[in-house]
Amino acid sequence: MGKEILFHMEDASSVRPHELDYLEPAITRVHKLIHSRKGPGGEFAGWVDLPLNYDREEFNRIKETARKIRETSEVFIVIGVGGSYLGARSALELLQHSFYNQLPANKRKGPEIYFAGFNISPAYLTHLLDITREKELTLNVISKSGTTLEPALSFRVFRDLLEKRYGKKGARERIVATTDKSKGALKKLADEEGYTTFTVPEDIGGRYSVLTAVGLLPISVGGIDIDEIMKGAAVGHQLYGRESLAENACYQYAATRNILYRKGKVIELLATYDPAFLYFSEWWKQLFGESEGKDGKGIFPASASFTRDLHSLGQLIQDGCRNLFSTTLWIESPAVDKEIDKLEEDIDGLDYLAGKSFHFVNNKACRGVMAAHASGGVPSLKITVPEQTPFYYGQMVYFFEKACAASAYLLGVNPFDQPGVEAYKKKMFSLLAKP
Numbered sequence: 389m390g391k392e393i394l395f396h397m398e399d400a401s402s403v404r405p406h407e408l409d410y411l412e413p414a415i416t417r418v419h420k421l422i423h424s425r426k427g428p429g430g431e432f433a434g435w436v437d438l439p440l441n442y443d444r445e446e447f448n449r450i451k452e453t454a455r456k457i458r459e460t461s462e463v464f465i466v467i468g469v470g471g472s473y474l475g476a477r478s479a480l481e482l483l484q485h486s487f488y489n490q491l492p493a494n495k496r497k498g499p500e501i502y503f504a505g506f507n508i509s510p511a512y513l514t515h516l517l518d519i520t521r522e523k524e525l526t527l528n529v530i531s532k533s534g535t536t537l538e539p540a541l542s543f544r545v546f547r548d549l550l551e552k553r554y555g556k557k558g559a560r561e562r563i564v565a566t567t568d569k570s571k572g573a574l575k576k577l578a579d580e581e582g583y584t585t586f587t588v589p590e591d592i593g594g595r596y597s598v599l600t601a602v603g604l605l606p607i608s609v610g611g612i613d614i615d616e617i618m619k620g621a622a623v624g625h626q627l628y629g630r631e632s633l634a635e636n637a638c639y640q641y642a643a644t645r646n647i648l649y650r651k652g653k654v655i656e657l658l659a660t661y662d663p664a665f666l667y668f669s670e671w672w673k674q675l676f677g678e679s680e681g682k683d684g685k686g687i688f689p690a691s692a693s694f695t696r697d698l699h700s701l702g703q704l705i706q707d708g709c710r711n712l713f714s715t716t717l718w719i720e721s722p723a724v725d726k727e728i729d730k731l732e733e734d735i736d737g738l739d740y741l742a743g744k745s746f747h748f749v750n751n752k753a754c755r756g757v758m759a760a761h762a763s764g765g766v767p768s769l770k771i772t773v774p775e776q777t778p779f780y781y782g783q784m785v786y787f788f789e790k791a792c793a794a795s796a797y798l799l800g801v802n803p804f805d806q807p808g809v810e811a812y813k814k815k816m817f818s819l820l821a822k823p
């Protein structure tokens with residue numbers, strides 16, 4: 389089974405053992421709600437057993453389609469917003485070369501990969517069109533509802549480009565649609581045009597969908613081993629399927645953040661120590677924000693990329709309003725490390741670090757920051773992930789999905805709906821005079 393993701397509290401005084409004990413019965417109840425799928429929104433709990441029962445036939449089709457895209461495309465554009473792109477982007481940024489798109493083609497395992505449809509910026513779209521003009525292009529348009537404005541607008545532009553460049557028939561072969569199995573404008577269009585289509589399972593909502601075709605196709609196009617991701621998720625299913633709070637790191641995390649929330653810690657800062665985590669943090673923010681933030685409740689999920697943000701937000705975190713706690717997401721063994729060389733002359737005074745690695749220094753920074761935060765009144769949690777690999781990516785996704793559902797049920801909200809998201813859409817469409 390390999391090593392496990394670990395959870396611990398830096399400062400034992402913020403949450404005492406007896407406080408966790410009091411939550412034991414609630415965790416048992418929450419565990420039953422999640423696994424029986426009888427809790428609020430249970431019809432969207434398909435992600436719970438997905439690592440065991442995912443559709444193998446579709447999974448093989450994903451790998452085959454990804455292989456073809458790698459062979460025929462210089463650029464692959466993923467069009468989607470929210471849960472329809474954040475998962476894929478988080479995996480690609482965490483598991484690929486930091487400058488993947490800039491690598492020479494023969495050093496990459498697939499085409500350049502870009503994302504569109506997650507904003508309405510004319511500059512972003514125009515500039516993306518600029519860099520794809522001369523290149524062989526394939527699109528993956530992803531929308532469960534098939535009606536979301538942002539991806540639909542971007543898709544309209546790129547579909548038109550493809551049809552002009554390759555003709556209607558040629559364009560059809562370069563468009564893959566990931567959407568609902570029977571409804572929505574995108575499904576209708578995909579059927580009419582005969583696009584290759586993948587399905588977003590009915591019982592899995594956008595933010596819980598990274599381990600379906602929504603995430604797996606783009607991830608596989610990026611040359612990442614999705615079998616390993618699913619294996620890691622399956623181990624997560626086993627580890628975080630334990631009912632007992634004492635044996636389940638995922639429930640310990642959920643219970644601890646719930647206790648802190650009730651003590652007025654209404655902001656959670658996810659602290660990571662490598663820019664490769666920037667989009668994992670975005671994925672995590674959507675997962676927790678959309679799942680917990682309702683009925684006048686919810687922890688505000690914020691993120692910081694350290695050590696960068698210690699030089700911008702550090703002061704506020706250490707010394708500002710005491711309404712936050714931090715959760716450090718730490719990778720024990722990064723994909724890449726680098727030794728610090730000894731120079732002939734110690735002109736920069738850094739020779740005391742010679743022979744150490746950058747990861748070693750980063751680790752000391754992390755430990756220093758956690759200790760400083762704990763002493764400054766910022767409760768400090770830590771989630772340690774053994775390795776930066778597809779296997780542990782899958783396990784980490786499952787860990788947070790389960791922790792999120794448990795957290796929402798502990799808070800007394802439905803983890804799987806997002807009624808608040810509709811409010812801006814109604815106002816916007818009315819201002820746009822949508823018929």
Ligand code: PA5
Pocket residue numbers: 469470471472530531532533534535536539593594595596678806
């Ligand atoms: O989690 C969710 O359900 C949302 O964030 C959706 O993923 C997002 O709004 C995109 O929706 P759709 O895939 O229907 O275009």
